[in-house]
Amino acid sequence: MAxxxxxxxxxxxxxxxYPNLSLRPLQVSDVxxxxxxxxxxxxxxxxTWEPYTNKEDGLNYIKNxxxxxxWLRAICIDDRPVGAISVSANSGNDKCRGELGYVxxxxxxxxxxxxxxxxxxxxxxxxxxxxxERLEALxxxxxxxxxxxxxxxxxxxxxxxxxxxxxxGRSRDRVMFSFxxxxxxx
Amino acid sequence: MEVDLSKITLRxxxxxxxxxxxxxxxxxxxxxxxxxxxLNSKQEALDHIKDVCIPHPWRRSICIDNCSIGFxxxxxxxxxxxxxxxxxxxxxxxxYWGHGIATKALKMAVPQFFADFPDVVRxxxxxxxxxxxxxxxxxxxxxxxxxxxxxxxxxxxKLRDMFIYSFxxxxxxxNP
Numbered sequence: 378m379a380x381x382x383x384x385x386x387x388x389x390x391x392x393x394x395y396p397n398l399s400l401r402p403l404q405v406s407d408v409x410x411x412x413x414x415x416x417x418x419x420x421x422x423x424x425t426w427e428p429y430t431n432k433e434d435g436l437n438y439i440k441n442x443x444x445x446x447x448w449l450r451a452i453c454i455d456d457r458p459v460g461a462i463s464v465s466a467n468s469g470n471d472k473c474r475g476e477l478g479y480v481x482x483x484x485x486x487x488x489x490x491x492x493x494x495x496x497x498x499x500x501x502x503x504x505x506x507x508x509x510e511r512l513e514a515l516x517x518x519x520x521x522x523x524x525x526x527x528x529x530x531x532x533x534x535x536x537x538x539x540x541x542x543x544x545x546g547r548s549r550d551r552v553m554f555s556f557x558x559x560x561x562x563x
Numbered sequence: 564m565e566v567d568l569s570k571i572t573l574r575x576x577x578x579x580x581x582x583x584x585x586x587x588x589x590x591x592x593x594x595x596x597x598x599x600x601x602l603n604s605k606q607e608a609l610d611h612i613k614d615v616c617i618p619h620p621w622r623r624s625i626c627i628d629n630c631s632i633g634f635x636x637x638x639x640x641x642x643x644x645x646x647x648x649x650x651x652x653x654x655x656x657x658x659y660w661g662h663g664i665a666t667k668a669l670k671m672a673v674p675q676f677f678a679d680f681p682d683v684v685r686x687x688x689x690x691x692x693x694x695x696x697x698x699x700x701x702x703x704x705x706x707x708x709x710x711x712x713x714x715x716x717x718x719x720x721k722l723r724d725m726f727i728y729s730f731x732x733x734x735x736x737x738n739p
Binding site for chain 2: 407425453469470471472473474511513533535536537538539540542544548553555557558
């Protein structure tokens with residue numbers, strides 16, 4: 378069976394080198410897989426949110442935040458969610474801009490999975506959202522792994538924003554990265 | 564024209580400033596890099612002072628001899644993760660450009676603002692990549708340039724590259 382790169386609105390399959398990696402919507406039925414990464418403080422270390430401690434909170438998150446989200450996908454291996462990736466939307470004068478976020482279960486770190494998922498998002502988001510000019514991501518200065526993901530995916534590092542965000546009660550510096558629709562050559 | 568910078572003061576806006584306000588807020592050259600629409604009449608100036616300037620969390624008139632020649636506006640963000648940050652914008656009537664007035668006014672405003680809003684630790688300014696004059700003003704005031712944000716936002720219908728600058732409360736000199 379040939380595995381080709383097919384871009385559809387809700388299911389994206391990777392090219393041959395990651396035959397079992399795909400992106401698809403995250404559903405309520407995925408809650409147990411969701412809890413694996415969402416309850417892990419190694420995963421949430423640089424996130425603004427605290428690890429989830431109970432399944433009901435996980436279900437509420439999926440129902441209230443994930444399902445209506447403008448663009449959020451589960452990162453799947455063999456169709457089982459191992460993480461998530463999302464692009465936020467803005468309105469008015471900021472409509473040209475979307476923010477990328479991602480999270481991956483700890484056991485899958487270090488295999489290039491998020492880099493591949495980010496590349497897949499870049500390949501599709503500017504097509505799905507023609508008004509989008511700029512995809513940006515803000516990464517904690519100490520989160521070197523995540524900075525490398527974005528660099529490998531072709532994002533440009535624009536600078537360090539000092540005390541940009543309060544994360545778990547402390548102000549943090551964040552590195553700003555961007556990928557423009559004009560940076561993308563198919 | 565000679566300008567004595569020691570005569571520059573900051574104060575809240577009053578309805579009586581409407582005519583002076585219109586002189587700069589009604590000028591495309593001043594509003595070019597602002598999100599405001601240029602005002603067209605004294606009534607619009609009155610409405611803007613009443614509806615925007617007076618209720619604003621921190622907006623000051625830049626004055627010479629108590630006469631309004633410009634404004635500084637500092638707006639704290641809302642929300643749990645962002646309320647410790649604020650955004651600064653300003654403008655000065657064209658006839659007063661080139662005398663260091665904006666720099667002087669900003670140097671007065673920044674410590675006053677941090678004193679009025681002790682929870683704010685980061686003041687940021689987004690300056691259009693082509694607005695060299697304003698880049699110099701914020702740099703002379705002591706803002707640090709952090710980077711250029713490519714195609715960051717629309718301004719007056721055009722997609723803009725913007726420099727982002729910041730001034731942290733910890734950047735204030737220890738002895739004012």
